[in-house]
Amino acid sequence: MFWARGYAGASIAELTEVMGINSPSLYAAFGSKEELFKEAVALYVATDDSCTLQMLEGDLTTRDSIAAMLAVNARSCLLPDRPSGCFLMIGATNGGPETDAAQQYLCDKRKDMAARIRARLERGVADGELPAGLNLDRIAAYFATVIKGMSIEARDGADAETLAAVARSAMFGWDAITSTQG
Template identity: 50%
Template sequence: MSPRGRPRGFDREAALTRAMHVFWERGYEGASLAELTAAMGINSPSLYAAFGGKEALFREAVRLYGATHGAMTERAFREQHSARDAVGAMLRYNAATYADPDLPSGCMIVLSATNYTPSNEGVRDFLAALRKEDIDGLRQRLRQGVTDGELPEHADIEGMTAFYGTVLHGLSIQARDGASLEELTVVIDAAMACWDRFAQVVPVDRTSWTG
């Protein structure tokens, strides 16, 4: 017998994928239970029985996103052998996903909690932590470039991390606003043209900054 409230033949993975697309398009706050259950083909009791509630469903959907469409940065770092090629591929692979007409635009992890209520600060913090992990991964890849001799020891790694991380997140916002892949590629080309400047600059002592 099927669990109470769960329809016979319930495909959990398919339902989760459809929920991911709703959250990706609408954001956490904007995705109503009615919209989620309609997309998933289940009723509200089924959602709670299978996933534990809206926030638990969202967190699971984010993990699915991170293992699929959101895995482009990991793919770039795995496939490319030089730091420069890895960062360029990071931007290009992600931009192609952000602007894919068959998917919701932009990055789910960047855009899903730009607005939130105080009761949902946990969702905001969850996504912020994931974005921080991505930036930390970028920093580590750039530091590996120094270790491998691709970048000089005095390269401004912190500046490069902040810059290319901001470009990556900015591409997501531009895609959500309707920018095409061609338009995003212009931004990426300009960003990669800055590589040598960062590689040659002595890092700034940002610990003395105030305000």
């Protein structure tokens, strides 16, 4: 529900109906809507989202691991029986001050993602695959931007082939991006 409607758009009444419980049970188990949301996000990060970032952990070259991450993200934006796009990108964007905590929580998760991309780039520098002196923050920001954009693109109705092509296109500039010019 949070994934499809967002934090503010998913009401307690809808949540309890889907969960098959009454609201007092929900509050006894989770404490508040905000806590329930955070647990849902944590579950998402531990399951669906882990596949994408897991591509950064293997024995692939730096370039191939980034490419694989983009490709996996493109696919996971259009899984059957799930809302389009990544939960972390679209789970809480709109809303008044009462949604600030949820928005900040997702923002932190997105920054974790960028940090892990940056860590993979650092490993590439340490392995000698990438030259020293690169501005790794900016390179990581570029790939994070593409990933974020793909979620909106998926919500707008892009098909799997288009998203896969976007992932490939984002890699075409790899050699120039990873040259020492920033």
